[in-house]
Amino acid sequence: MTQPISATSAQPAFIAVNKLTKRFGQMVAVDAVDLHLAKGETLAIIGPSAAGKSVLMKCLVGIYGADGGSIYLDGDDVSQTSASMRPEWASRIGMLFQQNALFDSLKVWENICFRQIELGTMNRSDAKEHAIHLLGLVGLATESADLTPNDFSGGMQKRVGIARAISTNPDILLLDNPTAGLDPVLSTHIELMIAKIAQQQGTTVISITNDMHIARTRYQNLMMMHEGKVYWSGKTSEIDDAHNEHLTQMLNGSSKGPITMRTGKREDGVFA
Amino acid sequence: MSKPQHAHGDVRSKSFVDYLNDENVRAVLYQVIAIGLIILAGWYLVSNTLNNLEKQNISTGYGFLDLEASFEIGESMIDYSAKSDYATALLVGLLNTVKVSVLGIILCTLIGTIFGVARLSSNWIVRKLATAYVETFRNIPVLLQLFFWYALIPSAFPHPRDALEPLPGVLLTSRGMYLPVPVADNAYTLMGIAAIIALVVILFVKSWAKKRQDATGQPFPMFLAGLGIFVGFVFLAYLIGGAPTEMSIPALKGFNIRGGYNISPEFLAVLIGLTVYTSTYVAEVVRSGIQAVPNGQWEAADSLGVRRSVALRKVILPQSMRVAIPPLTNQYLNLTKNSSLAVAVGYPDLVSVSNTTMNQTGQAIEAISIFMSIYLGLSLLTSLFMNWFNKKMALVER
Numbered sequence: 001m002t003q004p005i006s007a008t009s010a011q012p013a014f015i016a017v018n019k020l021t022k023r024f025g026q027m028v029a030v031d032a033v034d035l036h037l038a039k040g041e042t043l044a045i046i047g048p049s050a051a052g053k054s055v056l057m058k059c060l061v062g063i064y065g066a067d068g069g070s071i072y073l074d075g076d077d078v079s080q081t082s083a084s085m086r087p088e089w090a091s092r093i094g095m096l097f098q099q100n101a102l103f104d105s106l107k108v109w110e111n112i113c114f115r116q117i118e119l120g121t122m123n124r125s126d127a128k129e130h131a132i133h134l135l136g137l138v139g140l141a142t143e144s145a146d147l148t149p150n151d152f153s154g155g156m157q158k159r160v161g162i163a164r165a166i167s168t169n170p171d172i173l174l175l176d177n178p179t180a181g182l183d184p185v186l187s188t189h190i191e192l193m194i195a196k197i198a199q200q201q202g203t204t205v206i207s208i209t210n211d212m213h214i215a216r217t218r219y220q221n222l223m224m225m226h227e228g229k230v231y232w233s234g235k236t237s238e239i240d241d242a243h244n245e246h247l248t249q250m251l252n253g254s255s256k257g258p259i260t261m262r263t264g265k266r267e268d269g270v271f272a
Numbered sequence: 273m274s275k276p277q278h279a280h281g282d283v284r285s286k287s288f289v290d291y292l293n294d295e296n297v298r299a300v301l302y303q304v305i306a307i308g309l310i311i312l313a314g315w316y317l318v319s320n321t322l323n324n325l326e327k328q329n330i331s332t333g334y335g336f337l338d339l340e341a342s343f344e345i346g347e348s349m350i351d352y353s354a355k356s357d358y359a360t361a362l363l364v365g366l367l368n369t370v371k372v373s374v375l376g377i378i379l380c381t382l383i384g385t386i387f388g389v390a391r392l393s394s395n396w397i398v399r400k401l402a403t404a405y406v407e408t409f410r411n412i413p414v415l416l417q418l419f420f421w422y423a424l425i426p427s428a429f430p431h432p433r434d435a436l437e438p439l440p441g442v443l444l445t446s447r448g449m450y451l452p453v454p455v456a457d458n459a460y461t462l463m464g465i466a467a468i469i470a471l472v473v474i475l476f477v478k479s480w481a482k483k484r485q486d487a488t489g490q491p492f493p494m495f496l497a498g499l500g501i502f503v504g505f506v507f508l509a510y511l512i513g514g515a516p517t518e519m520s521i522p523a524l525k526g527f528n529i530r531g532g533y534n535i536s537p538e539f540l541a542v543l544i545g546l547t548v549y550t551s552t553y554v555a556e557v558v559r560s561g562i563q564a565v566p567n568g569q570w571e572a573a574d575s576l577g578v579r580r581s582v583a584l585r586k587v588i589l590p591q592s593m594r595v596a597i598p599p600l601t602n603q604y605l606n607l608t609k610n611s612s613l614a615v616a617v618g619y620p621d622l623v624s625v626s627n628t629t630m631n632q633t634g635q636a637i638e639a640i641s642i643f644m645s646i647y648l649g650l651s652l653l654t655s656l657f658m659n660w661f662n663k664k665m666a667l668v669e670r
Contacts, residue, residue: 058571058575061575062574062575062577063571063574063575086577087577087578088577089577090575090576090577091577093575095575097568097571097572097575099566099568101566101568101569101571101572102572103569103572103573103586103587103591104591105586105587105590105591106586106587114573114576114578114586115576115577115578118576118578118582118586119577119578124491125490125491164576
């Protein structure tokens, strides 16, 4: 079932992940995952919970060091990055976390330009100006710059998270469940906003989602993960109705496929 | 039968039992009874005590405070001699208590934070050493630790004859530590006043700078300006005061060391003992505070490419402060109260001076009432400050 995306892609791979493996003790969270994407392409990662989607994403951004395999970004092997090159790599990848993970000890503008301030690439007044510009891009008022993240609703925090992720104009944008916990209208709004920003800046977008419909309609490529492995990957345009049904069943855990709890404690095939 | 009548409320008037069953009446009644019992008990104790004291011909009252103390105190922050009165003696004790408490609070916060962070270090040796420190000093009674340090200092350091001199002018002996200090001069008083004025000026400039930045967005280099104002004011006062340069340098004269500023072994023992003991609790407070911050905050900082130390300082510690302030307040209060154990090693703190006063005057109740209200006052002041700080740091969730 598995087929590398690059086989169907005409352009050379901008992101090339080969046999990436990440273990936590005995559990193999990400198991020999291959991933190839051209610049400006979009990919939705889908799969039941505990499939290894978030761990894969955190390996890509460098939070976790991989136990095996390689990650190439525009020809550079980033999994071998030295500590001094780490900010450089991090500036080429922006990530939005599932719980936003904003720093509530800091003001909104300090959140957005945290790395510019701390790595010294901008002075504070320039950083604030830049943050206000980004706030405009994600649809927030200039006045919100001096508030703290806790003054905001969930949807507004999500926007601040996006502004922080795109603050270095990254080549790659990683989104961990960007619309989780938002109402349908706001979800659509956020999805459209991300698509618009990505298109304007030619950003490669990788997004984790649990919604098969959103994955099929808004993303060019789809990768389904299951128990740390790639279960299926390919162009969303190639997914026909029968295929869609199979993948959706897989996602909901009702497939005849080999679904068991990854901790091995439950055997009834129901995902917690 | 009476129920429908009651509902109409026009026939039957409320009986005494009805009043007793009324929730509001009951609440007041209980409080009146409780307060009455307390007053009764208090009156009984006080009148009994007065009665007994009268029988023993002991006069009551605080008149003894004006009498000559006629005992020496080992160390004092203000002018004191055996000819001073008891009030001055107690003030000397209070200042000594405040001195050791304030220094202890500052030091235990610094040391405790370092060990708290070290307990979470990824370095195995650092982590284990920090754990050993915390588990050792947390589990030995603080009084025994005071004895230990007080026994250690005289035996670990040489007689004044062979004083160690780790830095020029600094002497370490079995009689404590000696530091070179400038000879007292009015210029230094002037400098202290100038420093206070400078701080007030800085506060004004800061609020002006904030107003300007809010209005125009123009940032103001507050740190540099503040430093400039402070140094400028203090230096100006130094020059106006005649720029004294004479120093008092400790040196051996006869059998003892004269000159300089002496830090007594008693003071050192109390300070080290209280600091070490309390710092282990502070370390645990800091550790739990850091662990209370969600892991996602570390990950988010990491994804931005900043170092772990930056993430710790800028993201994690400010958030763990909120969790840590209330238990930290407890530790500060404990340290202040534990400083009363200083009497055990002969450091002339408030309790020690009060003890001598009691022995000489026989005014036990008055002396105890004085130092108990002072400790209560110190604790309430600490609480008040920490509550204010807590409010300032607290997260306003909307």
